[in-house]
Amino acid sequence: MARAHNFNAGPAALPVEVLEEAQKELVNFNNTGMSVMELSHRSKDYEAVHNEAISLVKDLLNVPDDYEVLLIQGGASLQFSMIPMNFLTNGKTANYILTGAWSEKALKEAKALGETKIGAASKESNYTYIPDRNSIETSSDDAYVHITSNNTIFGTQYHDFDLNTSAPLFADMSSDILSKPIPVDRFSFIYAGAQKNLGPSGVTLVIVKKELLEQSKENIPTLLKYNTHVEKNSLYHTPPTFAIYMLNKVLHWIKDNGGAAGMQIRNKEKAELLYDVIDNSGGFYKGHAQEESRSYMNVTFNLKKEDLNQKFLMEAKQAGFVGLNGHRSVGGCRASIYNAVSVESCKALKDFMIDFQQKNQ
CATH class of the missing domain: 3.40.640.10 (Type I PLP-dependent aspartate aminotransferase-like (Major domain))
Structure with a gap:
C-alpha cells in the first residue's frame, strides 16, 4: 500500500x-x-x-x-x-x-x-x-x-x-x-x-x-x-x-538532513508552496493567519463557502490526503507540515488545491 x-x-x-x-x-x-x-x-x-x-x-x-x-x-x-x-x-x-x-x-x-x-x-x-x-x-x-x-x-x-x-x-x-x-x-x-x-x-x-x-x-x-x-x-x-x-x-x-538550518530551508519551501496557492486564488482560499504571523508548521485556511470546505475535505481524503480537517475553533482546513512531511506531499497538495479551484469556481 x-x-x-x-x-x-x-x-x-x-x-x-x-x-x-x-x-x-x-x-x-x-x-x-x-x-x-x-x-x-x-x-x-x-x-x-x-x-x-x-x-x-x-x-x-x-x-x-x-x-x-x-x-x-x-x-x-x-x-x-x-x-x-x-x-x-x-x-x-x-x-x-x-x-x-x-x-x-x-x-x-x-x-x-x-x-x-x-x-x-x-x-x-x-x-x-x-x-x-x-x-x-x-x-x-x-x-x-x-x-x-x-x-x-x-x-x-x-x-x-x-x-x-x-x-x-x-x-x-x-x-x-x-x-x-x-x-x-x-x-x-x-x-x-x-x-x-x-x-x-x-x-x-x-x-x-x-x-x-x-x-x-x-x-x-x-x-x-x-x-x-x-x-x-x-x-x-x-x-x-x-x-x-x-x-x-x-x-x-x-x-x-542539515540539522535545524536544513529543516528551516525545507519547511519554508513546503509552506510557501501552499501559501502561494492561497494568495493567488483570488479569495477562493482564505488564510486564517495574518501574513506576517503565518506559521511554517500549520497552514490554516477556509474556502469561500462552507459547503466547499466539506467537498474539498471529502475529495482530498479520497485522493489520499490525511488530516486536513481544521480545528472547530477556526473551521475549514489545516495542513500540518512538520519536519517529516515531505516536499513531495506538499507539492501534491498544491496541485490538488489548484485543480479543485479550477473545477469549483
Whole structure:
C-alpha cells in the first residue's frame, strides 16, 4: 500500500527512513536478542540510546553548557502544571502571552497554583496574529513570561523572540521545536512534546537553565520537581524507552538532513508552496493567519463557502490526503507540515488545491 500524504496535527508524520530502520531492529536491537521495548532501562544498551538522544539535542540546538536537557513523561500538558509548581513563587506573578488554545490551557493551570496575568493577547481577532513586542506588558514582579512559539490550531508562529521583557522567558515549542535554529540562550525554559517534530508521543523534551533550577521550590511532590530529573539523568523512574529510542532516530535523521538550518530551508519551501496557492486564488482560499504571523508548521485556511470546505475535505481524503480537517475553533482546513512531511506531499497538495479551484469556481 502506498504511503498516505499525512498532514495530521499530531501525532504526526515520521520519516520513512526512521520507520524502516526501527522495523529492522524491532525484534532484535543491537544484537541483544530483544526489542528495545524489552530492555531494562538500567541496561548499558538502553542507556547508550538515552544519553545519545540528550547529546544530539544539545548538538542540534547548540544548547549552552549552563542548561540541562531532560526527557520527561506527561506531554506538554503536564508542563503546564509543573512550571508554576516549580517556579511561581509567592510575591511573583506568572505572565502569559495568549496566542491560542494551548497558551490558554497553560494559563488555566497556572491560575490554580498562583498569581497570573495576561501580558498580551490576540484573542479579539480569534488569534490571527502574534502580538507586537511593544504591546506586551511586563513588570518587575513577573516570575516568568510564557509564550507558545507556534499555534497549531490557528496557524500563527513567532518569527523572532525579541520580546520586551527582562523576566525569564519560557516557551512551549511543542509544534516547532527543531524546525529551525533557535537562540536557546534567549530562554530560561523550553519544553516540547515530541509527537510533531521529534518522534512519537510519549516523551517531552525540556531544556532548562541551571540558574533557574537553583530558584525552584522544594515543597512539591518528588516526581514533579525538575531537580529530581536532573539528578537522575531523566532516569528517576522508568522512562518511555521506545519513544526515546524513536526520538534518537529522528534526531539522527534531522542531523543527516542539515540539522535545524536544513529543516528551516525545507519547511519554508513546503509552506510557501501552499501559501502561494492561497494568495493567488483570488479569495477562493482564505488564510486564517495574518501574513506576517503565518506559521511554517500549520497552514490554516477556509474556502469561500462552507459547503466547499466539506467537498474539498471529502475529495482530498479520497485522493489520499490525511488530516486536513481544521480545528472547530477556526473551521475549514489545516495542513500540518512538520519536519517529516515531505516536499513531495506538499507539492501534491498544491496541485490538488489548484485543480479543485479550477473545477469549483
